[in-house]
Amino acid sequence: MKAALALIAASALALVASAASAQTKDTLTIDLPNDAATLDPHLQWNTDSYSIYRNIFDNLITRDVSGTIVPQIATSWKYLDDTTIEFKIRDDVTFQDGSKLTAEDVAFSIKRIIDPALKSPQLSQFDQIKSAEVVDPVTVKVTTKSAYPALLAQLVKLSIVPKAYVEKVGNQEFNQKPMGSGPYKLTEWKKGIETDLEAYGSYWRGKPPFQKVVFRAVPDVSTRIADLKTGKADLIRDVPPDQAASIKDGDGTQLLSGATERVGYLYINAEAGPTKDVRVRQAIAYAIDKQGLVDALLEGYGAAVNVVGAEPVFGYTDKVAGYDYDPEKAKALLKEAGAEGAKLEFLTSPSYSRALVEAMQQMLNDVGFSVDIASSDQATFLKRRQGDAANAGSLAFGAWSCACQDADGIIFPLFRSGSIWAKYKNDKYDALVDEARSILDETKRKELYAQAYEILRQDVPGLGLYQSYALYGAAKHLKWEPTANEALFVMDMSWQQ
Amino acid sequence: MLQYVAQRLLQAIIAIFGVLTIVFVVMHLSGDPTLLLVPQDASAEMIAQLRSQLGFDRPIGVQYLDYLGGLAHLDFGDSIVQRVPALDIVLSRLPYTIQLAAGALVVAIGLGIPAGILMATNRGGMIARILSAVVVTGQSVPTFLSGILLIFIFGVTLRWLPTSGSGSLAAMIMPSIALGALSMSTFARMTRISIIDELGKDYVRAGRARGLSMAQVVVRHVLRNASIPVITIAALEIGNLLAGAVIIETVFAWPGIGQLAIQSIQSRDFLVVQVIVLLISFVYVLTSVLADLVYVAVDPRIRLVR
Numbered sequence: 001m002k003a004a005l006a007l008i009a010a011s012a013l014a015l016v017a018s019a020a021s022a023q024t025k026d027t028l029t030i031d032l033p034n035d036a037a038t039l040d041p042h043l044q045w046n047t048d049s050y051s052i053y054r055n056i057f058d059n060l061i062t063r064d065v066s067g068t069i070v071p072q073i074a075t076s077w078k079y080l081d082d083t084t085i086e087f088k089i090r091d092d093v094t095f096q097d098g099s100k101l102t103a104e105d106v107a108f109s110i111k112r113i114i115d116p117a118l119k120s121p122q123l124s125q126f127d128q129i130k131s132a133e134v135v136d137p138v139t140v141k142v143t144t145k146s147a148y149p150a151l152l153a154q155l156v157k158l159s160i161v162p163k164a165y166v167e168k169v170g171n172q173e174f175n176q177k178p179m180g181s182g183p184y185k186l187t188e189w190k191k192g193i194e195t196d197l198e199a200y201g202s203y204w205r206g207k208p209p210f211q212k213v214v215f216r217a218v219p220d221v222s223t224r225i226a227d228l229k230t231g232k233a234d235l236i237r238d239v240p241p242d243q244a245a246s247i248k249d250g251d252g253t254q255l256l257s258g259a260t261e262r263v264g265y266l267y268i269n270a271e272a273g274p275t276k277d278v279r280v281r282q283a284i285a286y287a288i289d290k291q292g293l294v295d296a297l298l299e300g301y302g303a304a305v306n307v308v309g310a311e312p313v314f315g316y317t318d319k320v321a322g323y324d325y326d327p328e329k330a331k332a333l334l335k336e337a338g339a340e341g342a343k344l345e346f347l348t349s350p351s352y353s354r355a356l357v358e359a360m361q362q363m364l365n366d367v368g369f370s371v372d373i374a375s376s377d378q379a380t381f382l383k384r385r386q387g388d389a390a391n392a393g394s395l396a397f398g399a400w401s402c403a404c405q406d407a408d409g410i411i412f413p414l415f416r417s418g419s420i421w422a423k424y425k426n427d428k429y430d431a432l433v434d435e436a437r438s439i440l441d442e443t444k445r446k447e448l449y450a451q452a453y454e455i456l457r458q459d460v461p462g463l464g465l466y467q468s469y470a471l472y473g474a475a476k477h478l479k480w481e482p483t484a485n486e487a488l489f490v491m492d493m494s495w496q497q
Numbered sequence: 498m499l500q501y502v503a504q505r506l507l508q509a510i511i512a513i514f515g516v517l518t519i520v521f522v523v524m525h526l527s528g529d530p531t532l533l534l535v536p537q538d539a540s541a542e543m544i545a546q547l548r549s550q551l552g553f554d555r556p557i558g559v560q561y562l563d564y565l566g567g568l569a570h571l572d573f574g575d576s577i578v579q580r581v582p583a584l585d586i587v588l589s590r591l592p593y594t595i596q597l598a599a600g601a602l603v604v605a606i607g608l609g610i611p612a613g614i615l616m617a618t619n620r621g622g623m624i625a626r627i628l629s630a631v632v633v634t635g636q637s638v639p640t641f642l643s644g645i646l647l648i649f650i651f652g653v654t655l656r657w658l659p660t661s662g663s664g665s666l667a668a669m670i671m672p673s674i675a676l677g678a679l680s681m682s683t684f685a686r687m688t689r690i691s692i693i694d695e696l697g698k699d700y701v702r703a704g705r706a707r708g709l710s711m712a713q714v715v716v717r718h719v720l721r722n723a724s725i726p727v728i729t730i731a732a733l734e735i736g737n738l739l740a741g742a743v744i745i746e747t748v749f750a751w752p753g754i755g756q757l758a759i760q761s762i763q764s765r766d767f768l769v770v771q772v773i774v775l776l777i778s779f780v781y782v783l784t785s786v787l788a789d790l791v792y793v794a795v796d797p798r799i800r801l802v803r
Contacts, residue, residue: 034760037578044578045536119550124539175580191579191589192752193663218661218750219760226648226660379528379765386532402538413538420541 025477025495028210030488031224031233035192035217040175041159042113045122051237051488052195052215057159057180060087060106061152065492067312067405067484069152073106073160073181082147082440083130089138093204095162096185103140107132108163110142118171125154125404149440153314153404156485183208183491192217197490209494228253228473235478237488239471241299247473256472257301258482261312262401263410264302264465266360270424271389274342279333281460284395285323286330287367288360294466297355302466307453308400308411310467312484315407315436315449320457322464330367344371347393349381357397371395386420399468403485407449408437415461424461502786509782513775520774521561521767529553530577530765551577564771573775574768576761583768587757587776593663594753597676597746598738600669604677605684605734610727612681613688617696618715628685636682644675644748661750672749676742680734687730691723698722724795732788736781 036052037044062072074087093101110132113120128148133141144151160181166174178186183205184197195215199208216233218224225243227233229250239247239255248255266288268281275281290304306322309315334340344364348357354375361371374393376384385396402409412433417425429452436448456462470486480493531548539547548554552563567574573584612632616625651671652660659668695701696719704714739754746756754773761769792799 038580040580043580044534116546116550119547121534121539121547122536123547124543125536127543172580190752191586192757216662216750217752219747219756220750222645223648223661223748223750226653229653230656230660232660232662377527378763379530379533382532383528400537402536404538409538413540418541420539420544421537 024497025210025234027212027214028235028478028490028493028495029214029216029233031216031218031227031236033217033219033221033224033238036189036195036215038175039178039186039189039195040171041161041178041180042109042118042120042122043175045125045157047237047486048217052197053178053180054159054487055182055184055197055213055490056178056186057161057182058093060109060155060158060160063156063405063483063485063487065481065483069156073101077152079440080141083144085142085144085151086135087140087142089140090204091138093181094202095165095181096179096200097162097165098202099162099164101160101162101181102137103134104137105160105163106140107134108166109158109160110140112161112166113158122157125157128154147438147440149437149442149445150404150406150408153406153409157403184213187212205491208491210490213490225473228475231475234475235480235493236473239473241297241301241471244299244301244471252476254474254476254478256474256478256480256482257469259303259310259312259484260401260468260470260482260486261310261403261405261484262399262468262470262486263305263308263310263313264356264397264399264468265308265414266463266465267385267396267398267414267421267423268460268462269389269392269394270459270461272392272423273394274339274344275394277337277339278459279337280339280342282323283330283333283337283339283367284364284369285460285463286326286333287363287369288323288463288465289325289363290322290465291325292363293356293359297353297359298466298469301469301471303469304466305464307456308414308462308464309407309453313405313407313410314442315411315446317446317450317453319450320453322457323460327363327367334368340368341370344369344394346371346373347381347385347396348373348375349378350375351378351381352397352399360395360397389423392423397465401486405485407452408433411449411452411456412437415456422461424459426455426459429455429459501789505782505786505789509779509786512782513778516774516778517771518561520771521564522557524762524765524767524770525557525560528765530767533764534578564768573772576766576769578761578764578766578769583766583772586769587754587772590752590754590757591776593751594739594755596663596669597672597742597751597753598735600673601677601680601738601742602735604673605680606731608677609681609684610688612685614692614715614720616685616689617692618711620693632682632685635678636686638678640675640679640742640744641748643678644671644745647671647675648748663749663751668749672742672745672751675749676738676745680738683730683734684727687727688723691726692719695719695723721795725792728788728791728795732784736777736784739780739784740777 032048032051034048036049037046038049039053041053041057058073060073061069064070073090075090077085077087079085089103089106095101110129112118113122114126114129128144130143130145135141162179165179183200183203185200187198188196197213199211218227221240224236228236244255247253268284269275294302294304307320346357346361357373361373364371384392400410413419414421415424416422416433417430432448432452436445470482472482477495477497478493479496531544531553535544535547576583576586612628616628619625648660651658658671662668700718701714704718743755743759746753758773
């Protein structure tokens with residue numbers, strides 16, 4: 001009897017012990033600066049909305065940790081000709097209501113986002129697509145208006161939505177109660193407060209790492225950090241570099257940082273004001289101490305760059321020499337241009353780091369400019385920056401990412417004449433970037449971008465400053481590797497005791 | 498009385514209409530939301546296309562008339578950013594603002610009025626001096642600092658209270674104190690001044706001469722007479738608190754009207770801003786009418802006339 005009792009006790013103990021070691025984290029809580037604007041993945045595109053709804057939906061294709069485009073809902077693809085590409089679709093994927101995902105849903109998703117009636121702000125990323133047709137239940141044919149090399153890079157951002165469900169409930173209801181084929185399904189959306197997700201049991205890529213995920217909207221960064229330190233949050237986004245140290249050395253917290261495709265750059269107006277003279281623009285380029293900015297203001301969480309682009313971007317080149325920090329040369333150029341004491345207006349808004357802007361102001365004043373900072377709210381800033389060159393100031397700081405990792409998404413919109421951002425015109429440059437966006441040959445494209453970057457170096461309509469690092473604060477047990485496109489897929493995370 | 502209320506309401510409608518018009522014009526002149534909605538690499542045509550789909554390419558007069566037409570049918574329009582009815586968004590935030598305002602008001606009145614009474618009746622004493630130090634602190638520490646300090650002390654260091662959120666009574670404590678501190682000081686000062694004012698009047702001496710104790714005089718007579726200015730302040734403070742506390746709500750991730758207002762203004766979500774403006778103007782008007790009615794109840798010498 002005694003022996004039997006002891007045996008029971010021992011096995012009970014063993015059970016408790018094994019339960020303890022197998023115990024995983026049930027709920028992962030993530031603090032974002034804002035709530036999602038919409039959960040319909042074909043509407044708003046901002047980082048907070050992305051971070052949430054892309055866990056509810058799958059993408060046609062995606063990028064792996066190294067940045068390579070890899071299959072997700074599509075298993076493979078091939079070009080039939082320059083403007084036609086055929087995707088093979090997985091046939092083992094179900095939506096969260098149990099219905100099967102087919103080629104119909106993929107074609108519907110593409111047609112839905114390019115339909116002007118949806119009024120999607122994302123349309124511009126997909127407007128090169130002419131049509132999408134179902135060939136058979138596992139095959140979709142996509143036609144573009146012309147040869148379009150960035151198509152795959154853009155399709156990384158396309159979420160697949162269920163045709164039958166969207167048509168049944170309508171757009172408005174779908175935005176409130178989204179349903180996809182992704183690892184997590186929506187349980188409750190408390191607008192402006194938090195979004196609660198629950199693991200989808202039959203997810204085709206296997207069991208999601210946490211049973212529940214809660215995204216909270218916490219606008220103040222000090223509060224997000226307090227949440228992380230007290231365990232109220234397990235992961236927080238947008239940690240400023242000057243707060244990184246307290247999280248890195250914190251008790252139970254760790255700092256996750258990842259180099260991104262986002263590049264900090266200085267726009268220089270080449271069409272109006274004192275900066276119309278190329279020597280003045282070159283003087284500005286020599287006057288900025290990029291490494292100094294990275295060391296002092298980003299606490300080293302960034303890397304100085306030679307061009308407006310960075311390593312993870314297709315078309316980036318390390319062959320083009322950047323401008324070294326050389327204040328003497330800057331002064332000489334300024335003198336040669338007869339522009340000493342030239343007044344430069346530096347446009348900015350509260351969306352950009354004031355410290356960075358003021359540091360650059362100081363560097364420019366040191367070589368003989370007279371820089372005035374004109375700060376306005378973001379809408380007004382954009383209106384001026386994207387408007388008429390004469391009213392677009394002389395300088396502005398920006399942090400650019402197209403989330404497509406292709407030079408076509410960076411230097412085409414920034415510097416191609418006619419684009420809203422460009423205050424610059426060079427026919428040779430225009431021809432190069434035009435050609436590079438209309439051919440599929442990768443080697444040739446790289447060559448064209450290298451030449452385009454060389455022209456930008458001489459003309460300096462903008463100056464690449466640094467590649468930015470995304471900084472996240474996380475609980476010590478969270479295992480996750482941030483990616484270059486700043487995506488936040490819970491499926492890639494895990495909890496390790 | 499009824500006529501008085503009707504007249505005040507008519508004035509209010511004109512005032513609210515004026516505020517709406519001003520906000521409409523200012524918001525529309527300073528840029529539309531299209532630029533904030535599109536991805537960075539959008540072309541000029543794309544932006545123009547979206548702008549026209551959203552209707553922002555029409556002359557401002559047409560947009561204004563269109564908006565008024567909707568209002569006439571109690572249609573407040575849809576949020577441009579969230580694509581849901583603007584009224585629903587604002588109403589979903591209202592309970593949080595009322596909760597926080599109530600919490601702050603409890604702090605402000607519950608502490609402010611007794612402190613004011615003590616400071617007035619105990620002039621020059623130790624208690625009055627300590628209290629006036631507290632009042633000055635409450636009045637002069639900016640809320641972004643007091644909020645973060647509270648979080649740091651009671652949330653991160655002592656771990657007594659949740660650092661953010663809105664789900665529980667415990668979560669209400671810190672934002673209520675941080676928000677109520679300023680109103681508390683106002684109530685304390687106002688109460689103190691009006692009581693001191695009353696204490697110098699003849700009826701107080703008469704009461705004392707009839708053998709009433711100081712405490713009896715204060716409780717029976719002075720408080721009632723001193724309450725008129727305090728009621729005025731209370732009406733204003735309630736209006737302020739209900740208008741939302743932008744900084745406190747941001748610091749504590751409290752999902753009230755203030756946070757929504759600032760976000761909607763930043764993203765140029767016009768129709769949401771308009772609903773908030775309507776609501777806030779309405780609250781101000783309502784509290785001031787209520788204050789007038791309370792005057793009459795408290796002091797029969799006051800008559801509401803045109």
